[in-house]
Amino acid sequence: MATGVQRATQLTIADLKGRVDPDWCPGCGDFGVLAAIQKALVELQIPNHNVVAISGIGCSSNLPGFINTYGMHTLHGRALAVATGLKLANHELTVLVTGGDGDGFGIGGNHFIHTMRRNVDLLYIAMDNQIYGLTTGQTSPTSRIGMKTKSMPFGNIEAPVNPISLALAAGATFVARGFSGDQKHLTDLIKQGIEHKGFSFLDVFSPCVTYNHDNTYQWYRPRIKKLEDDPAYDATDWTAAIEKSLLWGDEIPIGKFFERTDVPSLHASEPVLNEGPLLHRDARVPAEITRGFIEELM
Structure with a gap:
């Protein structure tokens, strides 16, 4: 729970430090x-x-x-289900959901x-490490074919989920990919995602x-290519986004794959919520x- 958050001064990194230190392994991408x-x-100066921040289960x-x-x-x-309810109750809040590839694309698919x-x-934000x-x-659902793990010591035989392709096919209105080893680029993508009106x-x-020990920082660095570095790439072109999402190997795209701004969000489409957040509404049912309801049941 946020502590000491009603601030009149400018938000700083120190204000966002939690009371519990992360328990992740040293070097973890999270x-x-x-x-x-x-x-x-x-950078967006959103009061904490x-x-x-809502999450499921896992390291991330x-x-x-x-x-x-x-x-x-x-x-x-179940993080996204809870987050949906929270956003419908008070759509004035900035809602961030974090989890891993197992939590999000397996049981939470x-x-x-x-x-x-x-x-x-x-x-x-799905922290995708291709492993539980x-x-x-x-x-995990994103482990590559042939990857040896504790549950598949002779190599994974199941085709991995492609999160970007799946998101595009399901109708996400903002789809991007980042790398935890590139702070500046990742921060910019998070800002864009927060400011986008929709999923x-x-x-x-x-x-x-x-x-x-396969998909390491050293493995990613020579392979990742920023979509922003391609002046011909159009992030409003869904077909181009699908084509880019299928690239994997010597070239792995990161950056904003797709965005559309003409689709209203769920709460913006609900007439009741146009009158204001449910949180501020009188929940009492008129006598x-x-x-009348009781009489119908009698």
């Missing part, structure tokens, strides 16, 4: 994601009492405890698809230094309605 989120909130899902905003650590794979389809106005880290190194999906390569 440190970079946490730092980028804090920098983005400071207006921010809620511990993040709400490490940042001084309001937060909620929910059930495995159903919520992932339907939250995108509904265009809920939030930013979902909290449970000590099992194959923003940010897949982040966040290396697991303990259990994934005449209650009496």
Whole structure:
């Protein structure tokens, strides 16, 4: 829970430091994601009492405890469902959802698809390390074919999920990919995702230094190519975004794949919410309605 948040002064990184230090392994990519989120909130000057960080279960899902905003650590794979309810209750809040590839694309895959389809106005940051880290190194939905893990010691035989392609196909209105080893670029993507009016999906390569010795910082650096460096790339072209999302190997694109701004968010499409957040509404049912309901049941 946010502490000392009603501030009249400018927000700083120190204001966003949580009371609990991260318990991640030294060198974990999630440190970079946490730092980028804090920098983005400071650069946008969003008061931390207006921010809620929600997570599921996993190493990355511990993040709400490490940042001084309001937060909620929910059930495995259910963070987006909880975040949807929160946003509908008070759409004036900035809602950030964090989790891993197992939490989001495995047990949480159903919520992932339907939250995108509904265009809920939030930013979902998936810290993608291609492994289940909290449970000590099992194959995850994004593990490549042939990758040897504790659960598949002879190599993974299942095709991996492509989070970017899936997000584009499901109707996400903002789709991007970052790398926790590039703070400046990742911070910019987080800022764009927060400012986007609708569902923003940010897949982040966040290396697991303990259990994934294939997809390391050193492995990514020569391969990642920023879409922003290609002057011909148009992030409003859905077909071009799909084509880029399929690239993997010697060239792996990062950056903003796609954005459209002509689709209203879920709360903007609901007439009741146009009158203001539910949080500020009188929840009491008028007596005449209650009496009428009881009479119908008699």
